[in-house]
Amino acid sequence: MVQLTRRDFIKKMTLAGIGMVFANLRPLSSEVFAQSKAADIAVASGNDPALNTYQVINALGGIKKFVREGARVVIKPNIAWNRTPEQAGNTNPEIVAALVEMCNLAGAGHISVWDNTCHNSRDTYLRSGIQKAAIEAGARVHYVNMDNFIKTKIPGAKFLPEIEIYREVLECDVFINVPVAKVHGLSTLTLGMKNLMGVIKDRPVLHDKIHDKLPELHSIIKPHLTVLDASRILTAHGPQGGDLKDVKIVNQVAASTDLVAVDAYGATLFGYQPKDIGFIVRADELGLGDMELSRTRLIKC
Amino acid sequence: MLRPFRRVFQLLFFIAFLVLILLTEGRYDALIDKFVIRYPVSVILKIDPLIMFSAGLATWQLPPAFISSVVLLTFTLFFGRFFCGWACPLGSLIDFAERRLFRKGMIRKKPLAVGYRRIKYLILLFILITAVFGVQTAGYFDPLAIITRFFITAILPAFLAIVNLILGIFNSVLNFTFKGKILLAQTIFLRDAYNSFIFNFENSLFSLEMTSYSTSAIILGFTVFIFGLSIFGHRFWCKNICPLGALLGICSEFSPLRRKIREDCDECAICLTHCHAQVKNFNAVKDSYQAKECIRCFECVNICRKKKMFFGLSMPPGILRRSNFLPSRRQFLLTAAGSGLFVGYMRSVKWIPNSKFLIRPPGADREERFINKCIRCGQCMKVCPTKVIQPSFLESGLVGFWTPRLNYQVGYCDDVCTRCGQVCPTGAIKDLTKEQRRLSKIGTAFFDKDHCLPWYKNENCIKCEEHCPVADKAISYTEVEVITEEKETKIVKRPYVNEEACIGCGICEYKCPVTGGPGIVVTNYKEKR
Numbered sequence: 001m002v003q004l005t006r007r008d009f010i011k012k013m014t015l016a017g018i019g020m021v022f023a024n025l026r027p028l029s030s031e032v033f034a035q036s037k038a039a040d041i042a043v044a045s046g047n048d049p050a051l052n053t054y055q056v057i058n059a060l061g062g063i064k065k066f067v068r069e070g071a072r073v074v075i076k077p078n079i080a081w082n083r084t085p086e087q088a089g090n091t092n093p094e095i096v097a098a099l100v101e102m103c104n105l106a107g108a109g110h111i112s113v114w115d116n117t118c119h120n121s122r123d124t125y126l127r128s129g130i131q132k133a134a135i136e137a138g139a140r141v142h143y144v145n146m147d148n149f150i151k152t153k154i155p156g157a158k159f160l161p162e163i164e165i166y167r168e169v170l171e172c173d174v175f176i177n178v179p180v181a182k183v184h185g186l187s188t189l190t191l192g193m194k195n196l197m198g199v200i201k202d203r204p205v206l207h208d209k210i211h212d213k214l215p216e217l218h219s220i221i222k223p224h225l226t227v228l229d230a231s232r233i234l235t236a237h238g239p240q241g242g243d244l245k246d247v248k249i250v251n252q253v254a255a256s257t258d259l260v261a262v263d264a265y266g267a268t269l270f271g272y273q274p275k276d277i278g279f280i281v282r283a284d285e286l287g288l289g290d291m292e293l294s295r296t297r298l299i300k301c
Numbered sequence: 302m303l304r305p306f307r308r309v310f311q312l313l314f315f316i317a318f319l320v321l322i323l324l325t326e327g328r329y330d331a332l333i334d335k336f337v338i339r340y341p342v343s344v345i346l347k348i349d350p351l352i353m354f355s356a357g358l359a360t361w362q363l364p365p366a367f368i369s370s371v372v373l374l375t376f377t378l379f380f381g382r383f384f385c386g387w388a389c390p391l392g393s394l395i396d397f398a399e400r401r402l403f404r405k406g407m408i409r410k411k412p413l414a415v416g417y418r419r420i421k422y423l424i425l426l427f428i429l430i431t432a433v434f435g436v437q438t439a440g441y442f443d444p445l446a447i448i449t450r451f452f453i454t455a456i457l458p459a460f461l462a463i464v465n466l467i468l469g470i471f472n473s474v475l476n477f478t479f480k481g482k483i484l485l486a487q488t489i490f491l492r493d494a495y496n497s498f499i500f501n502f503e504n505s506l507f508s509l510e511m512t513s514y515s516t517s518a519i520i521l522g523f524t525v526f527i528f529g530l531s532i533f534g535h536r537f538w539c540k541n542i543c544p545l546g547a548l549l550g551i552c553s554e555f556s557p558l559r560r561k562i563r564e565d566c567d568e569c570a571i572c573l574t575h576c577h578a579q580v581k582n583f584n585a586v587k588d589s590y591q592a593k594e595c596i597r598c599f600e601c602v603n604i605c606r607k608k609k610m611f612f613g614l615s616m617p618p619g620i621l622r623r624s625n626f627l628p629s630r631r632q633f634l635l636t637a638a639g640s641g642l643f644v645g646y647m648r649s650v651k652w653i654p655n656s657k658f659l660i661r662p663p664g665a666d667r668e669e670r671f672i673n674k675c676i677r678c679g680q681c682m683k684v685c686p687t688k689v690i691q692p693s694f695l696e697s698g699l700v701g702f703w704t705p706r707l708n709y710q711v712g713y714c715d716d717v718c719t720r721c722g723q724v725c726p727t728g729a730i731k732d733l734t735k736e737q738r739r740l741s742k743i744g745t746a747f748f749d750k751d752h753c754l755p756w757y758k759n760e761n762c763i764k765c766e767e768h769c770p771v772a773d774k775a776i777s778y779t780e781v782e783v784i785t786e787e788k789e790t791k792i793v794k795r796p797y798v799n800e801e802a803c804i805g806c807g808i809c810e811y812k813c814p815v816t817g818g819p820g821i822v823v824t825n826y827k828e829k830r
Contacts, residue, residue, distance in 0.1 A: 120687060186762075
């Protein structure tokens with residue numbers, strides 16, 4: 001038997017410890033997320049948003065295609081504003097609940113629901129109805145921890161060289177982006193790409209030249225799935241709204257793995273062509289997705 | 302025998318007071334879509350007759366909640382100054398500080414001259430005269446207002462700062478990264494637990510967010526000074542300065558529950574040295590009972606080894622007798638005259654706010670009535686979700702010292718929130734309905750075009766327009782084509798304010814990203830009160 005001196009023991013344990021620590025270093029490269037070509041957009045119509053959500057997910061291959069057993073899922077709705085569900089300022093809580101339920105059925109290990117809100121988080125989480133819906137469906141809800149953002153460089157970016165991203169987005173297995181379709185004073189529309197702004201810390205820096213910066217943000221944050229809430233859309237005075245007159249009941253839910261394609265579809269709900277919206281065009285030019293609706297396969301449920 | 306009983310009651314009442322302060326926070330009721338404060342510390346403030354009647358006298362409008370203070374007055378008329386000895390949180394805290402925080406020998410044992418007792422009656426007189434002539438000063442001297450303000454603006458923020466420091470250490474350890482790489486990825490369950498803990502704690506108990514209030518150092522100093530006065534004798538504040546004590550003391554005089562001494566008392570006078578109300582200058586122990594000063598601590602009963610002391614019913618003298626403890630006629634008249642001069646001066650100072658940047662909470666009464674109803678308790682500041690409500694220093698003049706004002710550098714006034722009006726004990730801020738709140742205008746925003754990015758730099762922003770909560774937007778923009786420094790054409794969205802639609806909520810000013818002065822500022826122009 002080899003004699004193990006105390007010094008040897010300490011040395012070996014320290015090396016083992018450091019080894020364990022460094023073995024867990026995960027590189028924060030931009031190729032973490034998958035993205036398929038020749039996207040399908042599933043669209044469901046009907047006055048039950050939860051049912052619509054089930055239908056679009058099934059049309060894209062079922063939740064198990066995206067969520068494996070024990071996976072860590074982040075469902076990121078729009079909870080930015082202190083508005084009730086009827087005012088269409090935030091994502092419809094029923095859609096969030098449906099997604100949480102589906103992930104649970106697929107055996108997800110941990111389902112997180114949160115947003116870096118514009119208004120006071122305590123108020124928006126409650127008034128939007130999303131806190132209650134998500135918790136009842138079995139998700140873990142928390143307020144975004146302002147110290148948990150990791151500075152990330154955006155390779156090849158001309159307008160947005162680096163940005164701080166919420167840690168959980170970089171650590172999770174599945175990132176489901178759940179925007180609500182609204183008009184927006186600055187970016188004309190707020191759809192899937194704009195919803196990504198809820199996972200970064202320094203939102204104001206995107207305001208100038210937003211149509212250039214949003215695609216660059218999308219180039220390093222690529223959700224596995226984008227589910228666009230078009231049950232109630234805000235047609236005027238967005239992104240906050242407030243007046244029920246500005247809310248149009250469209251009763252649709254659209255989903256795709258291609259965020260650009262979903263945004264292109266969302267633009268048509270407001271009477272725009274995808275080529276009218278700056279960030280959609282630039283994202284298509286960067287090769288992040290396909291904005292040509294005649295090319296993408298539209299599955300109607 | 303009664304001592305532990307009294308101390309336990311004091312402790313319980315104080316704990317109830319603290320718990321109420323912590324729970325003075327809005328809870329969301331989804332059925333009525335409203336953030337409601339169910340158990341604010343207001344309930345304790347409303348039993349205070351000094352607050353209720355001073356506010357009522359100064360404005361000729363009795364606060365609707367004054368009934369509960371009448372209950373306390375009636376109780377004191379029958380049973381005496383129990384409130385001081387058994388309930389008052391400031392008194393309890395002074396008792397506790399004297400017992401535990403002061404070193405042995407720091408408190409003067411020899412009783413002070415009786416003349417000091419008169420100060421509290423003179424302060425009470427000052428408060429009443431200034432109130433009658435239209436300036437409410439009770440908020441500065443009332444013990445409940447003082448202790449509430451002290452906890453809300455100084456103690457609780459300090460406690461939260463320490464909590465946040467500890468949580469911050471946890472957080473830093475759990476989130477340690479090295480050159481952008483995430484270390485300890487397996488400890489993600491610890492980070493989840495931490496985030497869940499914070500979320501659940503804040504949702505079920507109280508918010509852990511750090512808060513900070515202007516002039517908190519003055520409030521801290523002022524209150525610590527009151528405790529420090531105990532160097533000159535036990536419960537110096539309660540015996541000599543507290544005007545609520547004076548008011549309750551006067552009512553005590555009519556109470557049939559008085560201290561009585563058995564005939565066979567040998568006048569050893571040990572009761573006098575232990576009396577928390579401490580009397581001096583009386584030869585006969587039997588003559589020494591001062592119902593006005595007695596805070597019903599029952600120390601005399603506890604200490605009398607011969608069991609000669611007890612409290613029982615006897616006919617009260619009925620009217621306020623001449624006493625060394627009451628101010629002399631000369632002192633009375635001088636104080637009355639001085640109060641009159643003081644209030645005259647205060648009234649000569651204009652009630653119109655000095656500053657156009659003085660913004661009051663929505664539902665605030667007209668300025669003069671507001672300053673007279675407000676007791677500077679600080680509850681509105683505690684309950685505000687964005688902490689935009691801050692104590693004013695001199696922004697509302699000397700007469701408005703410590704009254705609440707909105708500081709849009711710190712927060713903004715949520716357009717559907719009615720929390721401040723719900724907790725105001727005197728109605729200085731009205732409890733608005735949702736509809737009334739929606740229509741409240743507390744000011745108007747004005748662009749500072751030298752600082753607003755689209756205007757002076759041709760940089761697109763319109764964060765103000767985005768955040769404007771008014772349904773049809775009080776901020777709009779025009780699209781202007783400009784030629785940039787790089788000789789490119791660019792469309793700039795230049796914002797402007799719709800004065801009539803603007804409600805003065807200040808979210809534009811708060812969210813304006815321009816460092817070095819916001820590009821948009823709210824003034825009280827066209828505020829509706």
